[in-house]
Amino acid sequence: MGKRVGIIGVGQTHHAAKRLDASGVELIAEAVTRALDDAQLTMADIDAIVVGNMDHFENINYVDGWAVDGLGACMKPVFKVTTGGTTGTTVGACGYYHAASGLFDVVLAVGWEKNSESDTQAAIATCANPTLERDPFAGAIGPLATEYSMYMKAFGATEEDSARVAARDRNNALNNPYAHSRQAVTVEDVLNSPMLSYPVKFLDMCPRSDGACAVIFANEEKAKKLCPKPAWVHCSVVRHDYTHFGDLEWKFMPTLERASAEAYRLAGITNPLKEFDVAELYLPCSTCGVKWMDSLWFCEHGGAPKLIRKGTFDMDGQLPINPSGGVISCNPIGATALIRVGEAAWQIMGKAGDRQVPNVKKALCTGFGGCSWTGLMILGADLP
Amino acid sequence: MPSWKDDVEVLVDEGKISVPYSWTVGSTLSRFYCELRDNGKIWGNRCPSCGKVFVPPKIKCIDCYEDLRDWVMLPGTGTVETYTVVRYQEPVLHPRKAPFVYGVIKLDGADTGMVHFIGGVDPEEVKVGMRVEAVIEGEREGNILDIKHFRPIK
Amino acid sequence: MRYMEKVAIIGVGMTKYDRNSPLTFAEMVFEATSKAIEDAGISKDDVDNVVTVSSDFWDGRTISTMAVTDASNAYGRDITCVEGDGTFGALYGMMRILSGTFGITIVCAHHKGTESSMNGITNCAFDPLVERKLGLDAVSSAALQARRYMEKHGLLEEQFALVSVKNHGNAMRNPRSLLPMEITVDDVMNSRKIADPLKLLDCSPVTDGACTLVLAPERQAKKLTTTKKRVWMKGVGHCTDAFRLGDRDLADTRALKKAAKRAYDMAGIVDPREEIDFAEVYDAFSYMEPLWLEGLGICDDGKGCEYLERGWFDYGGKLPVNPSGGRLSANPVQAAGLYAMAEATLQLRGKAGKHQVRGAGTALVHGINGMCGQSHCVWILGR
Numbered sequence: 001m002g003k004r005v006g007i008i009g010v011g012q013t014h015h016a017a018k019r020l021d022a023s024g025v026e027l028i029a030e031a032v033t034r035a036l037d038d039a040q041l042t043m044a045d046i047d048a049i050v051v052g053n054m055d056h057f058e059n060i061n062y063v064d065g066w067a068v069d070g071l072g073a074c075m076k077p078v079f080k081v082t083t084g085g086t087t088g089t090t091v092g093a094c095g096y097y098h099a100a101s102g103l104f105d106v107v108l109a110v111g112w113e114k115n116s117e118s119d120t121q122a123a124i125a126t127c128a129n130p131t132l133e134r135d136p137f138a139g140a141i142g143p144l145a146t147e148y149s150m151y152m153k154a155f156g157a158t159e160e161d162s163a164r165v166a167a168r169d170r171n172n173a174l175n176n177p178y179a180h181s182r183q184a185v186t187v188e189d190v191l192n193s194p195m196l197s198y199p200v201k202f203l204d205m206c207p208r209s210d211g212a213c214a215v216i217f218a219n220e221e222k223a224k225k226l227c228p229k230p231a232w233v234h235c236s237v238v239r240h241d242y243t244h245f246g247d248l249e250w251k252f253m254p255t256l257e258r259a260s261a262e263a264y265r266l267a268g269i270t271n272p273l274k275e276f277d278v279a280e281l282y283l284p285c286s287t288c289g290v291k292w293m294d295s296l297w298f299c300e301h302g303g304a305p306k307l308i309r310k311g312t313f314d315m316d317g318q319l320p321i322n323p324s325g326g327v328i329s330c331n332p333i334g335a336t337a338l339i340r341v342g343e344a345a346w347q348i349m350g351k352a353g354d355r356q357v358p359n360v361k362k363a364l365c366t367g368f369g370g371c372s373w374t375g376l377m378i379l380g381a382d383l384p
Numbered sequence: 385m386p387s388w389k390d391d392v393e394v395l396v397d398e399g400k401i402s403v404p405y406s407w408t409v410g411s412t413l414s415r416f417y418c419e420l421r422d423n424g425k426i427w428g429n430r431c432p433s434c435g436k437v438f439v440p441p442k443i444k445c446i447d448c449y450e451d452l453r454d455w456v457m458l459p460g461t462g463t464v465e466t467y468t469v470v471r472y473q474e475p476v477l478h479p480r481k482a483p484f485v486y487g488v489i490k491l492d493g494a495d496t497g498m499v500h501f502i503g504g505v506d507p508e509e510v511k512v513g514m515r516v517e518a519v520i521e522g523e524r525e526g527n528i529l530d531i532k533h534f535r536p537i538k
Numbered sequence: 539m540r541y542m543e544k545v546a547i548i549g550v551g552m553t554k555y556d557r558n559s560p561l562t563f564a565e566m567v568f569e570a571t572s573k574a575i576e577d578a579g580i581s582k583d584d585v586d587n588v589v590t591v592s593s594d595f596w597d598g599r600t601i602s603t604m605a606v607t608d609a610s611n612a613y614g615r616d617i618t619c620v621e622g623d624g625t626f627g628a629l630y631g632m633m634r635i636l637s638g639t640f641g642i643t644i645v646c647a648h649h650k651g652t653e654s655s656m657n658g659i660t661n662c663a664f665d666p667l668v669e670r671k672l673g674l675d676a677v678s679s680a681a682l683q684a685r686r687y688m689e690k691h692g693l694l695e696e697q698f699a700l701v702s703v704k705n706h707g708n709a710m711r712n713p714r715s716l717l718p719m720e721i722t723v724d725d726v727m728n729s730r731k732i733a734d735p736l737k738l739l740d741c742s743p744v745t746d747g748a749c750t751l752v753l754a755p756e757r758q759a760k761k762l763t764t765t766k767k768r769v770w771m772k773g774v775g776h777c778t779d780a781f782r783l784g785d786r787d788l789a790d791t792r793a794l795k796k797a798a799k800r801a802y803d804m805a806g807i808v809d810p811r812e813e814i815d816f817a818e819v820y821d822a823f824s825y826m827e828p829l830w831l832e833g834l835g836i837c838d839d840g841k842g843c844e845y846l847e848r849g850w851f852d853y854g855g856k857l858p859v860n861p862s863g864g865r866l867s868a869n870p871v872q873a874a875g876l877y878a879m880a881e882a883t884l885q886l887r888g889k890a891g892k893h894q895v896r897g898a899g900t901a902l903v904h905g906i907n908g909m910c911g912q913s914h915c916v917w918i919l920g921r
Contacts, residue, residue, distance in 0.1 A: 002636055002637035002638030002639065003637075018408075019408065020408055021410070021411050022408065022410050022411065023407070023408050023409060023410025023412075023413065023667065024407075024408070024410075025410070025443060026410045026411065026412065026443050029443050029444055042449070043449040054594070054600060054601070055593075055594035055595055055600070055621075056401065056403060056594055056600045058405070058407070059403070059405050059662055059666065060662065060663075060666070061593075061595045061659060061660070061662040061663040062621075062622070062663040062907060062908045062909075062912075063621075064621075064622065064778065064907060064908070064913065065663065065778065065781055065907060065908035065909070065912045065913060066663070066665060066781055067781075068446065068778060068780060068781045068912075069442050069443060069444055069446060069780075069781060070443065070444065072444065072449040073778050074446040074447065074778065074779065074780045074781075075447075075777060075778070075779065075792065075793060075796060076777065076778060077775070077776045077777055077778070077797075077800075078776075078778045078913065079620060079622055079626045079629070079630070079776065079907070079913075080620065080621045080622055081618060081619060081620055081621065081630070082594070082601075082603075082619055082621050083601065083603060083617075083618060083619050084600065084601030084604070085601075090618055090619070093618065094618070094630065096637070097630070097633045097634050097637045097639070098633060100633075100636075100637035100638065100639070101632070101633040101634075101635075101636035101637045102636055103633060103636065103774075114408060116406075116408070117405050117406055117407055117408060118403050118404065118405050118406075119403050119404060122403045123403050123600055124600060125600075126401050126403075126594075126598070126599055126600045127599060127600040127601040127604060129605070130397060130399050130598070130599070131397045210408075235639075236639070237616065238616045238617060238618060239614065239615075239616070240604075240607055240612060240613075240615075240617045241607075241613070241614075258614065369601065370600075370601050370604065371601075371604060373601075373604075394560050399598065401598055405666070407666045407667055409667055410667075413667050413668070438785075439784075440668055440782070446780045446785060465686060466682045466683070466685045466686035466689065466788060467682065467685060468678055468681035468682050468684075468685060468733045468734050468735075468736075469731075469733065469734040470678050470681075470733045471730075471731045471732055471733060471734070472677075472732055472733065474657050474658070474661075474673060474675070476658065477657060477658065477661050477673040477675065478673040479671070479672070479673055480673070486672065486674065486678055486681075486682060487682075488682055488686070488783060488784050488788070489784075490784075496782065496784045496785045497783070497784030497785075498784050499668075499669050499672065499674065499682070499782070499783050499784055500672065501672065512685065512686075512689045527667075527671060528667075528668050528669070528671050528672065529671055529672075
């Protein structure tokens with residue numbers, strides 16, 4: 001059996017549309033320094049490092065080598081993992097497995113992206129098969145719009161439901177000093193914002209950001225010694241589902257259903273809506289904040305709009321989602337899903353500042369990426 | 385057993401990923417390149433903990449992970465640690481016509497080497513241990529090519 | 539440091555090395571993975587997770603692992619992707635098993651060098667803000683390292699040429715190889731100059747290939763395979779040196795030394811020279827083999843070429859190095875290290891055919907990431 005693992009420190013940059021003051025390496029150093037400070041450690045305490053991002057956003061090959069100065073990785077074990085939008089969860093999972101394997105005690109996991117350096121949609125488009133789909137159907141907005149229009153037709157969800165999610169997340173971001181986009185918006189503002197691809201409008205969609213996030217994992221023995229209140233990792237699960245876009249199931253979100261079902265089984269969760277105290281979800285678009293609630297087993301298929309309209313996922317609701325403001329407020333892609341892990345850990349550690357949900361015992365965090373890929377972690381205040 | 389694959393005309397789809405990039409130089413290297421562009425000078429920075437001087441400058445010491453805040457101006461002279469005469473041509477990558485010489489030059493006053501061109505000399509004459517000096521371009525843009533090359537000190 | 543459970547390699551699958559393979563890289567992965575599953579004697583349903591070794595650069599695709607999901611048997615399973623050499627992918631596969639989360643694990647790597655531009659892609663490994671503008675790539679930077687190594691220890695190009703002669707000769711016995719050649723030191727010395735001191739025959743060829751390993755935790759490995767078939771992952775270590783070429787002494791192998799020490803300690807190896815029966819060492823360029831053998835503690839610093847000349851590393855020598863023909867005879871970059879592990883597995887099973895090393899009980903496999911061996915991964919595999 002492997003070792004139990006806790007998160008003992010988290011650091012983030014102040015994310016922005018464009019961080020002109022900092023190169024990629026400098027952003028990484030900023031997040032790493034803050035994570036070390038958060039955990040009250042020095043680089044000498046770190047046994048191994050994992051780093052991840054998406055290559056074509058900055059055009060750096062062998063990022064694990066290039067980032068050494070910022071990572072503090074010189075003469076340390078380091079390697080790179082990358083899985084597109086889920087890279088952050090992949091990096092987090094890799095940090096977790098490093099420590100759980102018993103091979104390393106204290107592990108630094110870093111996700112970063114400098115999306116201001118390139119054309120995000122053009123880079124994403126290259127994920128599609130070059131001889132089949134790259135030209136006609138690629139990028140992030142089209143597929144997300146397509147799945148929600150189908151969901152609307154199937155279950156009577158509305159553009160207002162997703163606008164409500166957008167307003168919720170965007171207003172939550174006002175409490176998060178690290179978020180890139182912090183603006184008070186109303187449901188009407190969202191509905192009146194420019195249409196990008198029906199039914200997705202400008203304020204429904206995530207931005208692209210510059211930023212980095214660092215999370216420090218430690219095995220049980222070290223975590224107990226180094227941290228008064230670690231956020232324990234209860235499980236980490238990934239499911240993936242791509243052949244061609246045309247093969248995907250659009251009405252549901254199969255990878256999220258499969259990943260969460262497996263994670264709940266591993267963590268012994270039977271009623272997720274009741275048992276989680278907070279969730280930090282990778283919702284790249286507010287429409288996902290409607291449709292995907294079904295797939296997380298919070299309700300039956302088609303039940304999400306009702307929960308949204310009831311305010312179930314608001315800050316004062318039954319299960320607050322995205323107190324940080326979520327992905328539509330901040331999206332340095334390779335860091336985005338790791339920020340979910342870091343924010344969820346802070347909620348458990350009681351370090352979430354103005355966005356703190358009281359008395360968090362169990363937290364859910366997810367990552368989403370192309371195409372139809374889910375990474376998921378459950379964290380808890382108690383040992384698993 | 386014959387297969388339908390034997391008769392297929394196999395196609396190749398030629399492609400190129402062309403995404404434009406605008407890399408943020410960041411505070412540390414911006415200062416280095418501004419000094420180079422505006423004053424024609426090469427600066428490094430020093431680790432407050434171990435004293436090592438890095439050129440090009442860094443944000444953190446690779447050994448101590450300390451912020452490097454002390455800046456030092458270097459004379460622009462140094463010694464060739466290693467070199468290669470490049471005989472092949474990559475038209476898109478190479479800003480020089482082959483044959484040309486790359487070298488790692490340990491600048492006087494620095495603890496690290498700098499990779500650059502060695503020029504102003506017959507490629508066959510370059511030697512390890514050769515003393516060289518930086519030749520600064522007349523018109524400068526604020527990047528590494530503001531140093532034209534390193535040439536032997538006569 | 540001892541780890542809690544043992545992990546075994548129970549299946550290997552390789553495509554034949556190729557140039558301009560008519561298969562897509564996903565089809566190559568499918569072939570290698572199907573062979574590995576068959577070799578392990580399991581069903582594809584026994585696999586519960588997959589580590590792909592993919593690179594967005596070499597594949598020309600963002601989220602490159604997407605393109606091999608189906609081919610690698612990852613549909614509906616936990617999948618992840620390591621970008622780097624295959625040896626690092628195998629390390630992650632082992633970690634995932636040791637964490638207690640996973641059972642039978644597939645690690646696959648592929649490389650279709652003939653679809654991309656090696657110099658352009660390795661140029662992108664250099665900092666766009668500094669060295670990239672100078673046009674450096676894997677070949678020209680390796681040349682800087684080769685020269686530094688020569689100068690530091692007074693070595694000659696002819697000595698490096700011997701590595702090429704040996705490894706291309708070894709490839710004559712390996713039916714999968716791309717460049718089996720009987721050549722002489724003069725042939726290497728007279729081959730086209732690329733970047734001094736490197737000549738064409740000092741450099742590895744652009745290659746297509748895919749390789750898959752099936753890993754299993756001890757309990758399952760013992761249930762599913764015979765003693766002869768399974769090979770244990772006894773020790774592993776990895777370590778990274780500084781990024782900029784000028785930050786390092788290019789002839790110093792301190793990161794490799796640290797990685798090797800970790801691997802040896804884990805495997806309980808005290809004297810690698812005596813305890814290792816053969817090694818697959820990263821030799822994308824001829825000079826690298828003796829340099830890394832020094833870092834691995836097989837010989838003292840500066841003595842690699844001397845041992846080479848004495849025939850130590852020959853196929854029939856005291857410690858055969860790269861009996862498969864090495865990367866000089868076929869170098870599917872991302873997959874190179876995984877191929878080396880697969881080759882070592884066949885050797886340890888005694889099933890390597892014509893290039894079988896006699897009495898092979900303990901193997902060393904070495905892979906690198908980055909330019910001039912910035913990052914190393916060292917494996918000890920054993921029966």
